Amino acid sequence: MATGRNHRPATRSRGIPEATVARLPLYLRALTALSERSVPTVSSEELAGAAGVNSAKLRKDFSYLGSYGTRGVGYDVEYLVYQISRELGLTQDWPVVIVGIGNLGAALANYGGFASRGFRVAALIDADPKMTGKQVAGIGVRHVDELESIVHTNGVSIGVITTPAGAAQQVCDRLVGAGVTSILNFSPTVLSVPEGVDVRKVDLSIELQILAFHEQRKAADELSRGLRGPERPAPAAGGTGGGAGGARRGEGPGPDGDIPAVMPA
Ligand SMILES: NC(=O)c1ccc[n+]([C@@H]2O[C@H](COP(=O)([O-])OP(=O)(O)OC[C@H]3O[C@@H](n4cnc5c(N)ncnc54)[C@H](O)[C@@H]3O)[C@@H](O)[C@H]2O)c1
Numbered sequence: 001m002a003t004g005r006n007h008r009p010a011t012r013s014r015g016i017p018e019a020t021v022a023r024l025p026l027y028l029r030a031l032t033a034l035s036e037r038s039v040p041t042v043s044s045e046e047l048a049g050a051a052g053v054n055s056a057k058l059r060k061d062f063s064y065l066g067s068y069g070t071r072g073v074g075y076d077v078e079y080l081v082y083q084i085s086r087e088l089g090l091t092q093d094w095p096v097v098i099v100g101i102g103n104l105g106a107a108l109a110n111y112g113g114f115a116s117r118g119f120r121v122a123a124l125i126d127a128d129p130k131m132t133g134k135q136v137a138g139i140g141v142r143h144v145d146e147l148e149s150i151v152h153t154n155g156v157s158i159g160v161i162t163t164p165a166g167a168a169q170q171v172c173d174r175l176v177g178a179g180v181t182s183i184l185n186f187s188p189t190v191l192s193v194p195e196g197v198d199v200r201k202v203d204l205s206i207e208l209q210i211l212a213f214h215e216q217r218k219a220a221d222e223l224s225r226g227l228r229g230p231e232r233p234a235p236a237a238g239g240t241g242g243g244a245g246g247a248r249r250g251e252g253p254g255p256d257g258d259i260p261a262v263m264p265a
Contacts, residue, residue: 015064016064016065016087017064020060020061020064021088023051023053023057023058023061024061024084024087024088025088026051026052026053027047027051027053027058027061027080027084028081028084028085028088028090029051030047030050030051031047031077031080031081031084032081033050034047034050034077035077035078035081039077040076040077040078041070041073041074041075041076041077042074042075042077043069043074043075044058044059044062044069044074044075046074047074047075062075062080065083065084065087067079067080067083085118089118090117090118091118092118093118093120094118094119094120094157094158095120095122095154095155095156095157095158096114096119096120096121096122096156096158096159096160097121097122097123097124097125097147097150097151097154097156097158097159097160097175097180098121098123098124098125098159098160098162099125099126099144099147099159099160099161099162099163099171099175100125100126100127100161100162100163100164100167100171100187101124101125101126101131101134101136101141101162102126102162104162104186105124105126105136105160105162106136106137108160108162108186109121109124109136109137109139110136110137119158121137121139122150122154122156123139123142123150123154123156124136124137124139124140124141124142125141125142125143125144125146125147125150126141126142126143126144127143127144127163127167129143131143144171144174147171147174147175147178148174148177148178151175151178151179151180152178152179156178156179156180157179157180157181157182158180158182158183158184159171159172159175159180159182159183159184160183160184160186161175161183161184161185161186161187161191162186162187163187164187165187165188165189167187168185168187168189168191169189169191169192172185172191172192172193172199176193176194176197180197181196181197181198182197182198182199182200183197183198183199183200184200184202185199185200185201185202186201186202186203188203188205
C-alpha cells in the first residue's frame with residue numbers, strides 16, 4: 001500500500017469543489033453503514049436522507065465523481081464506497097502522529113475509527129519525560145525531542161495537535177519544519193502555517209456555542225409566538241431541528257482551512 005507522503009489529494013487537481021469534498025465523508029459514513037448491512041443499492045433520496053444532505057446536491061456532488069447511478073435502481077453501494085474512498089485518498093495508508101498525550105490525545109489514540117479509515121497512528125509524542133515509554137493504546141509514547149526523526153522515519157504527512165494552546169504553535173512549526181503538510185488542531189488557538197500546509201480545527205466548545213445560539217433563537221421565537229396569541233397557526237412541523245435556525249443548519253464540515261471541522265464518527 002502506498003504511503004501518504006508526497007501524494008496531494010487528487011480531489012483538488014481534478015477540480016472537485018471544496019464544498020463537495022467536505023460532504024464526501026458524510027456520504028461515505030452513510031454508505032459504510034449500508035454496506036455493513038449488506039444493502040446492495042441505494043437511491044439518491046435515501047442516501048441523501050442518511051447523510052443529512054439535500055438529494056439534488058448529492059446528485060450534483062456525485063456527478064463530479066462521474067457517478068450517475070442507474071435509473072430505477074439507484075447507486076451501487078460497494079462501488080460508491082470504493083469510489084469515494086479513492087477520491088478522498090483513503091485507499092492509501094496515512095501515517096499520523098498525535099502530539100500531546102494527555103486526556104484528549106490518549107482518547108484519540110484509543111479511537112478505533114482512524115485505522116479503519118486508513119489513518120495509522122504511527123507515533124504518540126509528548127513533552128513530559130514521565131510519559132516517555134508509557135503505553136497508550138498499545139503504542140509507546142515518544143519524547144518530543146524525537147519529533148523530527150519520527151516524522152522522517154515514518155513518512156508522516158498528517159499531524160494531530162492536542163497540546164495546551166500555549167505549546168501548539170511551536171509544535172506546529174516543528175511538525176511543518178519536519179515535512180508535515182496537514183495539521184488537525186484541537187488546541188484552542190489559531191495556527192499560522194506557510195502556504196501549502198492545510199490546517200483543520202476541531203473545537204467542540206464552538207459547536208456547543210452555535211447550538212446555544214440556536215436554542216436561544218428558538219426560545220425567543222416561542223416567546224414571541226406566545227405574545228402574539230394562540231389564534232396564530234402553529235409553524236409547520238420540522239422535527240427536532242425545527243424552529244428558527246434549526247441546529248442542523250451548521251451540520252457537517254465546512255470548507256478547508258483553519259475553521260471548525262467535525263470529524264465523522
Ligand atoms: N477541540 C476540542 O473540542 C477540545 C476538547 C478538549 C480539549 N481540547 C484542547 O486539547 C488540548 C489538550 O487537552 P487535554 O485535556 O488533553 O490536556 P492535558 O493537559 O491532559 O494534555 C496535554 C498534554 O500535552 C503535553 N504537552 C505540553 N506541551 C507539549 C509540547 N510542547 N509538546 C508535546 N506535548 C506537550 C502535556 O505533557 C500533556 O500530556 C488543550 O489545548 C485543550 O484545550 C480541545
